[in-house]
Amino acid sequence: MKIKIISGSPRQRSLTVRVAKHLLKRLKEEKVDVELIDLREHQIPFVETVWSTLDKVPSEFKELGEKIFSADAFILVSPEYNGGYSPALKNLLDHFPKQSRKVFGIATATDGALGAMRSAQQLIQMVAAFFGILSPQLLITPHVDKKFDEEGNLTDDSFQKAIDTFVSEFLWLAKKIKD
Numbered sequence: 399m400k401i402k403i404i405s406g407s408p409r410q411r412s413l414t415v416r417v418a419k420h421l422l423k424r425l426k427e428e429k430v431d432v433e434l435i436d437l438r439e440h441q442i443p444f445v446e447t448v449w450s451t452l453d454k455v456p457s458e459f460k461e462l463g464e465k466i467f468s469a470d471a472f473i474l475v476s477p478e479y480n481g482g483y484s485p486a487l488k489n490l491l492d493h494f495p496k497q498s499r500k501v502f503g504i505a506t507a508t509d510g511a512l513g514a515m516r517s518a519q520q521l522i523q524m525v526a527a528f529f530g531i532l533s534p535q536l537l538i539t540p541h542v543d544k545k546f547d548e549e550g551n552l553t554d555d556s557f558q559k560a561i562d563t564f565v566s567e568f569l570w571l572a573k574k575i576k577d
């Protein structure tokens with residue numbers, strides 16, 4: 399099973415990428431095939447056409463396209479910008495066709511107190527529109543800068559249980575759907 403974690407922040411000084419880095423390490427420990435797609439590394443133009451098959455993906459984005467098309471499940475990691483999820487994340491996903499029967503985990507983060515919950519709520523709607531199957535256990539992360547260091551190491555043990563539950567519920571569903 400191939401899992402792609404998409405870090406949705408385009409900001410070079412991203413804080414939410416810490417959550418993505420942590421989940422990457424954690425899923426590697428669970429011995430699953432997992433990769434990080436970090437949107438800071440991809441300057442994708444605004445959507446013009448949907449790349450409906452891998453053949454239609456322009457050569458400069460072919461590697462990215464291969465990752466999306468080959469994925470069995472995704473974890474979307476997003477900040478909250480003015481009450482919404484990352485437009486860079488939306489722009490990426492809009493280039494690809496519906497991800498029918500693929501499982502999506504949602505993880506949001508902010509340095510504020512509310513964990514980017516509004517962003518998560520919008521992502522739930524987006525996953526449905528994208529024909530994805532939502533893992534209902536969200537990872538909502540307030541004060542992300544005080545929970546993870548720059549390498550994605552957890553610095554606040556009280557958050558461990560939330561991560562464990564998120565990961566185990568996501569993997570359970572992703573494996574069931576894959577089988």
Ligand SMILES: Cc1cc2nc3c(=O)[nH]c(=O)nc-3n(C[C@H](O)[C@H](O)[C@H](O)COP(=O)(O)O)c2cc1C
Nearest residue numbers: 407409412413414415477478479480481508509510
């Ligand atoms: C343009 C902008 C709008 C923001 N709006 C919100 C918001 O609505 N709610 C919130 O909790 N945090 C908000 N923040 C704070 C971000 O969640 C915080 O800066 C976080 O670090 C952004 O993630 P990133 O560093 O990975 O890009 C906003 C930040 C920016 C730059």
